[in-house]
Amino acid sequence: MRRQHVLKVGLVAMAVAVSAFVQVRAADLAGANEVLAEIEGMSVEARTVMAQVAGTGDDAAVVEAVRRAAAVDAALDQAKRAYADMEKAANNGEEEAASAAKAKLDAAAAKAKDALKGDAVPEVDPQTFEAWVESLKHTGGEGNGAGFSGPNMYDQLSESEGFRSLFQKVFDNFQGATAYGGTLGNSPAGDLDATPE
Amino acid sequence: MRREGWIALLVAVAVVAGTARGEGSYSAMSDDAAQAIASAEMVVEQARRAMGEGKACLDRLAPDSERVGEIKSMIVATSKEWDEAVLALDGAKRGATRVSSAATEELANAYSVLAKANAAIARSGANVVKANMAFVEKVAAGATENSLDIAGMSVRDALAASKRARENYERVKRILFEEYKVK
Numbered sequence: 001m002r003r004q005h006v007l008k009v010g011l012v013a014m015a016v017a018v019s020a021f022v023q024v025r026a027a028d029l030a031g032a033n034e035v036l037a038e039i040e041g042m043s044v045e046a047r048t049v050m051a052q053v054a055g056t057g058d059d060a061a062v063v064e065a066v067r068r069a070a071a072v073d074a075a076l077d078q079a080k081r082a083y084a085d086m087e088k089a090a091n092n093g094e095e096e097a098a099s100a101a102k103a104k105l106d107a108a109a110a111k112a113k114d115a116l117k118g119d120a121v122p123e124v125d126p127q128t129f130e131a132w133v134e135s136l137k138h139t140g141g142e143g144n145g146a147g148f149s150g151p152n153m154y155d156q157l158s159e160s161e162g163f164r165s166l167f168q169k170v171f172d173n174f175q176g177a178t179a180y181g182g183t184l185g186n187s188p189a190g191d192l193d194a195t196p197e
Numbered sequence: 198m199r200r201e202g203w204i205a206l207l208v209a210v211a212v213v214a215g216t217a218r219g220e221g222s223y224s225a226m227s228d229d230a231a232q233a234i235a236s237a238e239m240v241v242e243q244a245r246r247a248m249g250e251g252k253a254c255l256d257r258l259a260p261d262s263e264r265v266g267e268i269k270s271m272i273v274a275t276s277k278e279w280d281e282a283v284l285a286l287d288g289a290k291r292g293a294t295r296v297s298s299a300a301t302e303e304l305a306n307a308y309s310v311l312a313k314a315n316a317a318i319a320r321s322g323a324n325v326v327k328a329n330m331a332f333v334e335k336v337a338a339g340a341t342e343n344s345l346d347i348a349g350m351s352v353r354d355a356l357a358a359s360k361r362a363r364e365n366y367e368r369v370k371r372i373l374f375e376e377y378k379v380k
Contacts (some may be wrong), residue, residue: 026376027306033369034314040362041321044328047355051328054351055335055344062347069351 028098029090032083032105040110041074045133048118064121071115071122079108198356214229222302230293233316237286237323244282251330254337264336267349274356275329279364281298282322289315307343314366321359330351 036138046069053061086101258265292312299305332348340348 014350027303027310027373030310030372030376031309033365033372034310034317037314037317037321037362037365037369040358040365041317041324043358044321044324044355044362047351047358048324048328048331049329051351051355054331054347055338055340062344116372 028102029087032086032102035105035109036079039072039079039109042072042112042116043069043076067124068115069119070124072112074124075108075112075115078111079105082108127180205366223299223305225298226305227293230289230296230309230312230316233287233288233313237289237316237319240320240323240327241282241286244279244326247327247330248279251333254330254334255303262336264345264349268333268336271329271332271349271352271356275326275352278322278325278356278359282319283361285315285318285322285366288314289319293338304377307377310369311373314369317351318359318363318366319364321355325352325355325359328355334370 046065049068050062050065056062058113082101082104086098086105089095089097089101255268258268289312292308292315295308296312299308328348331350332345332352334373335345335348
């Protein structure tokens, strides 16, 4: 009788331990995706700087912005590889490998942050840089899923929805948003209720 | 002291220590989220100002400018980015408020992760708006074709990267949802 009791307690303890491991794994993967989202955000920021300095006449600033953007993207590539390793390790239950991959992901995030805002302008290997510039020529337009499809989208606009009224729409959104209220209920990006407490 | 007394004392010490450690973690998670939100708010505010300046630039644009079609398309896409940025900032704030009141430490961590991911979406959306407005400003100022090409390409790439950031957020949400759904 006593042995059975001990066995039951042991089984419950094992179930709790397994459950705890699964929780850590899910939370880690979610956290890793959050880090990836942050690095993608840095990539956006690097492009924003490029757009801002282009045409200012400050060639050094343009070169610096391009080099920083290339370095951020290089770090992003590293981060994506680390995440893939982490996911694979987690799926196989290899906790140590998953931790090592997470460390690589965090290192890539630090590298991206340094590339974007660090005091030193990052050095980019010429071959990597050339490949990156070449890749730019093939991104952003149709087929990249960015929601921007160049002339086709222009063609889809009705004549009545003129250019300035479109911008007015954007501007109205901005005015409505200053209070951060009113129409904020149904966005997937803002919906935290999917995680029940 | 009898054996039961020692055991009760040890349990009490463990509970107090555990509570203190838990509170410390909650506080650190709240701080992380708050920092991410403050940073996102700053970029959203910069984008808001850039939109005001961009609007003034649009009035100076020649209607027959070759870039008008490109700007039109960008504004449609950027408008969505702005909406997402504002919604995500709100989502980040809602997530952050739940961190301190979450029932467990792991749930608090989940809300903190969601809040930070939302803040990242808000930042990237607002940065796309800034990039777009910078492009409009350059077209209105009559910048060279070469620099407009660089700026235009940057906006398109920023849009693509921002979309990928949102996809990452969706994965964050899906993973956490699956995790808490089964309990």
